[in-house]
Amino acid sequence: MDRIGVVDTMFARIDMGSIAENRLAAMEGFGERFEVVRVTVPGFKDLAVAARRLIEKEDCAIVIACGMPGGAELDQACAHEAAQGIMLAQVLTGTHILEVFVHTQEESDPVKFEELCRNRVGSHAVNAYWMLYAPEELRKRAGQGIRQGGPDTGPLLA
Amino acid sequence: MDRIGVVDTMFARIDMGSIAENRLAAMEGFGERFEVVRVTVPGFKDLAVAARRLIEKEDCAIVIACGMPGGAELDQACAHEAAQGIMLAQVLTGTHILEVFVHTQEESDPVKFEELCRNRVGSHAVNAYWMLYAPEELRKRAGQGIRQGGPDTGPLLA
Amino acid sequence: MDRIGVVDTMFARIDMGSIAENRLAAMEGFGERFEVVRVTVPGFKDLAVAARRLIEKEDCAIVIACGMPGGAELDQACAHEAAQGIMLAQVLTGTHILEVFVHTQEESDPVKFEELCRNRVGSHAVNAYWMLYAPEELRKRAGQGIRQGGPDTGPLLA
Amino acid sequence: MDRIGVVDTMFARIDMGSIAENRLAAMEGFGERFEVVRVTVPGFKDLAVAARRLIEKEDCAIVIACGMPGGAELDQACAHEAAQGIMLAQVLTGTHILEVFVHTQEESDPVKFEELCRNRVGSHAVNAYWMLYAPEELRKRAGQGIRQGGPDTGPLLA
Amino acid sequence: MDRIGVVDTMFARIDMGSIAENRLAAMEGFGERFEVVRVTVPGFKDLAVAARRLIEKEDCAIVIACGMPGGAELDQACAHEAAQGIMLAQVLTGTHILEVFVHTQEESDPVKFEELCRNRVGSHAVNAYWMLYAPEELRKRAGQGIRQGGPDTGPLLA
Numbered sequence: 001m002d003r004i005g006v007v008d009t010m011f012a013r014i015d016m017g018s019i020a021e022n023r024l025a026a027m028e029g030f031g032e033r034f035e036v037v038r039v040t041v042p043g044f045k046d047l048a049v050a051a052r053r054l055i056e057k058e059d060c061a062i063v064i065a066c067g068m069p070g071g072a073e074l075d076q077a078c079a080h081e082a083a084q085g086i087m088l089a090q091v092l093t094g095t096h097i098l099e100v101f102v103h104t105q106e107e108s109d110p111v112k113f114e115e116l117c118r119n120r121v122g123s124h125a126v127n128a129y130w131m132l133y134a135p136e137e138l139r140k141r142a143g144q145g146i147r148q149g150g151p152d153t154g155p156l157l158a
Numbered sequence: 159m160d161r162i163g164v165v166d167t168m169f170a171r172i173d174m175g176s177i178a179e180n181r182l183a184a185m186e187g188f189g190e191r192f193e194v195v196r197v198t199v200p201g202f203k204d205l206a207v208a209a210r211r212l213i214e215k216e217d218c219a220i221v222i223a224c225g226m227p228g229g230a231e232l233d234q235a236c237a238h239e240a241a242q243g244i245m246l247a248q249v250l251t252g253t254h255i256l257e258v259f260v261h262t263q264e265e266s267d268p269v270k271f272e273e274l275c276r277n278r279v280g281s282h283a284v285n286a287y288w289m290l291y292a293p294e295e296l297r298k299r300a301g302q303g304i305r306q307g308g309p310d311t312g313p314l315l316a
Numbered sequence: 317m318d319r320i321g322v323v324d325t326m327f328a329r330i331d332m333g334s335i336a337e338n339r340l341a342a343m344e345g346f347g348e349r350f351e352v353v354r355v356t357v358p359g360f361k362d363l364a365v366a367a368r369r370l371i372e373k374e375d376c377a378i379v380i381a382c383g384m385p386g387g388a389e390l391d392q393a394c395a396h397e398a399a400q401g402i403m404l405a406q407v408l409t410g411t412h413i414l415e416v417f418v419h420t421q422e423e424s425d426p427v428k429f430e431e432l433c434r435n436r437v438g439s440h441a442v443n444a445y446w447m448l449y450a451p452e453e454l455r456k457r458a459g460q461g462i463r464q465g466g467p468d469t470g471p472l473l474a
Numbered sequence: 475m476d477r478i479g480v481v482d483t484m485f486a487r488i489d490m491g492s493i494a495e496n497r498l499a500a501m502e503g504f505g506e507r508f509e510v511v512r513v514t515v516p517g518f519k520d521l522a523v524a525a526r527r528l529i530e531k532e533d534c535a536i537v538i539a540c541g542m543p544g545g546a547e548l549d550q551a552c553a554h555e556a557a558q559g560i561m562l563a564q565v566l567t568g569t570h571i572l573e574v575f576v577h578t579q580e581e582s583d584p585v586k587f588e589e590l591c592r593n594r595v596g597s598h599a600v601n602a603y604w605m606l607y608a609p610e611e612l613r614k615r616a617g618q619g620i621r622q623g624g625p626d627t628g629p630l631l632a
Numbered sequence: 633m634d635r636i637g638v639v640d641t642m643f644a645r646i647d648m649g650s651i652a653e654n655r656l657a658a659m660e661g662f663g664e665r666f667e668v669v670r671v672t673v674p675g676f677k678d679l680a681v682a683a684r685r686l687i688e689k690e691d692c693a694i695v696i697a698c699g700m701p702g703g704a705e706l707d708q709a710c711a712h713e714a715a716q717g718i719m720l721a722q723v724l725t726g727t728h729i730l731e732v733f734v735h736t737q738e739e740s741d742p743v744k745f746e747e748l749c750r751n752r753v754g755s756h757a758v759n760a761y762w763m764l765y766a767p768e769e770l771r772k773r774a775g776q777g778i779r780q781g782g783p784d785t786g787p788l789l790a
């Protein structure tokens with residue numbers, strides 16, 4: 001059975017990992033064709049190596065890495081380092097790790113932020129599934145201005 | 159038969175991958191000397207590892223990686239991370255990956271932007287072809303102020 | 317017996333390594349299930365390679381890397397380089413290295429700063445222990461807004 | 475026979491690679507002790523992997539990598555990525571790659587800029603030669619404020 | 633016999649490498665337990681790979697890498713790239729490379745700057761020696777606010 005990895009943090013203020021898990025559990029083939037392996041780490045700087053471990057020690061075919069950076073300057077510098085680590089882990093392992101970051105400055109209203117977060121994590125869970133089992137779904141949306149979290153912008157010259 | 163890889167995104171608002179594919183399909187030797195392998199990923203941060211996979215799993219001799227970063231500060235930070243990933247994938251594999259990014263702030267008029275995008279992607283498709291089959295074409299243009307997308311600037315002291 | 321690595325600096329103005337050591341010495345299984353290996357380096361840019369050495373030469377299963385960057389612009393640039401090095405060492409070794417940085421600009425009162433530092437180092441010592449022996453402790457705090465050093469922020473929509 | 479690699483770009487507005495080639499051709503031992511291998515790539519982001527290829531596929535003992543970044547903010551970000559790539563290629567191969575960048579904002583007068591460029595490329599061609607065949611020339615200039623392109627500044631306390 | 637590497641630049645305006653060499657030559661065991669291997673490169677961007685070569689080709693157990701970045705914005709960006717390269721070389725080789733940079737903006741008076749430089753290089757030469765032969769000297773100074781170049785700041789709550 002294939003394995004999809006999910007890693008999230010104690011730092012985030014929404015249980016992002018469970019959103020990803022639940023979305024994947026609703027996809028066709030869950031529990032038969034693929035299962036989900038989940039781990040939680042302290043903060044987003046721990047995501048990259050946790051993803052590598054899911055790929056190499058847990059044999060995950062793809063990983064969803066969830067984090068929620070704050071808006072202060074120091075937080076943004078840390079988010080940049082965390083994102084570079086995820087990039088490095090991807091390129092070194094040759095395996096996709098979908099970086100799902102929701103920045104707290106994207107939306108100030110808590111209810112809307114929670115909705116944004118839920119949508120983004122959910123969309124990337126679907127993307128991960130498509131990347132493994134239905135790449136043609138991605139191919140037919142090439143250049144369509146697809147967004148995760150907010151509404152799609154659509155193609156430039158529709 | 160050689161293989162040229164093309165990877166683009168759902169995020170972009172123009173189907174950049176098809177522009178590259180079509181341009182390559184018009185080059186001499188298409189379907190005989192070389193073929194094109196294409197994949198679409200969610201966003202530009204997924205390009206680097208997708209390019210590595212095209213090189214290592216699909217045996218591509220060169221890859222064209224297409225993305226369309228937005229102009230907001232957060233988008234630019236992400237574009238920087240994506241570009242660093244492509245650089246890393248190039249150096250680690252020892253294989254050229256042409257980064258073809260069109261930044262939305264480069265041109266505000268949609269029709270002109272589309273033209274800029276089409277020209278840049280097309281020019282880089284030709285560059286990829288030349289790098290494989292006609293390096294002397296690059297050599298004779300050394301220091302000529304060649305641009306992809308807009309008009310060439312020409313040599314400094316013409 | 318497992319080994320937990322602790323590395324700190326002469327540069328810091330608080331003996332961060334001893335805080336980590338003492339906290340770990342109070343955890344269940346200390347001296348039986350696990351021991352602590354400690355090393356001190358000149359400054360925070362020396363932490364990354366010291367951590368790698370603890371992992372590879374001293375066989376540590378996880379490392380706690382403690383630093384205290386100053387607030388000047390040049391210090392922050394150096395802190396960024398140090399953090400990128402720790403990220404690199406993590407991803408290359410596939411082993412968690414908890415980056416425990418206390419930035420001097422976080423708190424101007426020396427007594428409060430010392431308390432912040434003590435709390436952060438202590439919390440990360442516990443995190444390291446949990447990551448080895450009780451991952452379920454991390455899992456049940458996913459998305460709970462857990463902080464190290466100051467009070468937890470709690471979940472967004474409690 | 476040893477090989478010295480030279481890589482430059484179509485993007486630059488001066489034929490930097492030919493300046494390097496000509497300078498090396500005037501050095502003692504050219505064509506006997508060493509030869510020059512040259513390649514031209516589209517832009518400066520392609521230099522790093524081209525240099526790696528010159529080292530590994532063409533067996534070059536050292537490489538001179540020439541680029542001409544523009545002054546716009548986006549150009550500077552790209553130059554930073556290109557320089558990081560050259561650094562990575564150097565460290566990974568264990569072989570020197572002399573980064574010879576001339577930034578267009580360094581000098582606004584075209585004739586003076588061309589002179590600056592010619593001097594910098596030429597000086598680095600000599601440096602490459604010295605690094606291979608006369609390291610004592612570098613050693614005796616340690617701390618002498620040697621510059622490439624403009625006049626040397628000399629030692630601080632002369 | 634062990635080997636300690638020293639690398640410096642022609643670009644610097646003080647012969648930093650000789651300061652390091654002289655300080656090491658005054659340490660116990662010089663010429664018996666350890667010797668010094670020195671190399672000079674053009675500029676600070678050449679330090680990282682030179683350090684790697686000292687480690688791998690010259691069998692150095694530790695390296696002192698000396699540079700003197702200027703204060704202009706472009707110089708600072710280059711210093712950042714140079715520092716990242718040294719970090720990378722450290723982590724990849726698993727060997728300490730002490731980055732000894734003296735930034736020209738740290739002190740405007742030439743005589744005081746020279747003193748700062750001499751003190752910093754000398755202190756790091758001692759650090760390198762301690763790291764090889766007396767790690768307990770570092771350990772007992774943990775968290776003591778030790779500085780290289782200027783006066784130590786001491787512990788926060790003395």
